[in-house]
Amino acid sequence: MSDKILMKGNEAIAEAAIRAGCTHFFGYPITPQNELPAYMAEKLPEQGGVFLQAESEVAAINMVYGASAAGARVMTSSSSPGISLKAEGISYIAGAELPCVIVNMVRAGPGLGGIGPSQSDYFQATKGMAHGDFRLAVLAPDSVQEAVDLTRQAFDIADKYRNPVMILGDGVIGQMMEPVEFKEIDSPELPEKDWIVDGAEGRERNIIHSLRLKTEDLTEHNWKLARKYEQMQEDEVRYEEKLMDDAEVAIVAYGTTARVVKTAIKEARAEGIKVGLIRPISLFPFPKKVIKKAAQQVDCFLTVEMSTGQMVEDVRLAVNGERSVAFYGSPGGAVPSPAEILVKLKEVME
């Protein structure tokens, strides 16, 4: 216990990033993630790094592009409307095959929306971030400790695949204080960054760009990116299963919602209802195999999200019609209560 410290999610992610070797941070303020850049502003310069509050989100993400191209471990953070502004830059970064970590502490939308916790950016994060045929790896913590652990992994995944990685949280994950431990972890072996633009002294120059006007070049490039995403499906799937051994119903939920679902499951189990949890931690790559397998065991699924229904589509694709998949949504910044979930669960089981 003595090694643990009490930290807000936003600050803990920033500290984890610095410990993972992040040297550059570019951002623009927005609630509910402001503690993250504030922490970076205080700590990064002390470590010899660079913190810069840009003039806009568009500027910030393009600074990320530049720093990554020069070989730095680099991060930016924002919340939903700010991420939309960064989307164009993220597409360029993915197209140019540059690693970076992007934190989205989601707030309810659409438009300027509200600042309440929400999961309404699932589609954006996992499928439709911006133009072009690309994906982000998307990691969704449900505690401050997991946010710390995933931040470290996010930088490694980004470098391994030369692809942007998103940490997807919400105001609860960002604002909550929980005890955290920063474990010393050895980095996995990562490919050498022999592609960076750092002056080309004594070697051929490297060129980083996303413009490919020759159709055959771009076709080949698109298939190369697709192979990376397939590789992620093989190697980067993360999930938690809880009380699934004898479950007759599986609830699928991620992030903050999964925490509430855990309370609901505890109450349901006390009433003798055999229900378990499948919690996707990587939203892309989605843990479709574990859900497909569970479809052989449970009678039905219930997906709970703080949206009007986004991840449920991936659950239905994985289940592929073999079982019914019900949905309970709590959009607009409202966190569902365990009691609401329990009512829906009983309705689904009838």
Added chain:
Amino acid sequence: MLVELIIAGFGGQGVMLMGQLLTYAGMKAGREVSWIPSYGPEMRGGTANCTVVLADEEIASPLPTEPNVIVVMNRPSLDKFAEKVKTGGKLFVNSSLVDKEVQRQDIEVIEVPANELALDLGIEKVANMVMLGAVVAKLGVVDLETVIDSLSEVLPAHRHNLLELNKKALQQGRELII
């Protein structure tokens, strides 16, 4: 043991700090803990609250819907939260600033004249610590000594000249209960 607690008051009364100190002390005592602030567009003079969970087991939802302890530091907080205390739970009321009787019979109401007791120490600003001292003494899930030990770790260094004053305020609150 599961304490699900909300602390509410005016912005500037130090309700966030009360929650953080209790959470930190809970962590030091080996409990599972979580703390969440209301993070709306709050400002000094507006209302603010935070939610603390102290438990023996891993905390599932850090957002209890039926808290068993609520601490209200002012009247608007009483109006907002008095009905939310779980049956059999405890409601701590800062009676220095709240003149309204609580009608509920199914909960225990503990009145703490926090501002007056703080004034006895010479400064009203530590009313939050007086209240916290009373809450900790009454709940008995964390030792007051652990809370006092946590002060120097939770308060920023430039406030360490106030450690002794805060300690006295915490003890003042405990005196009221025992």
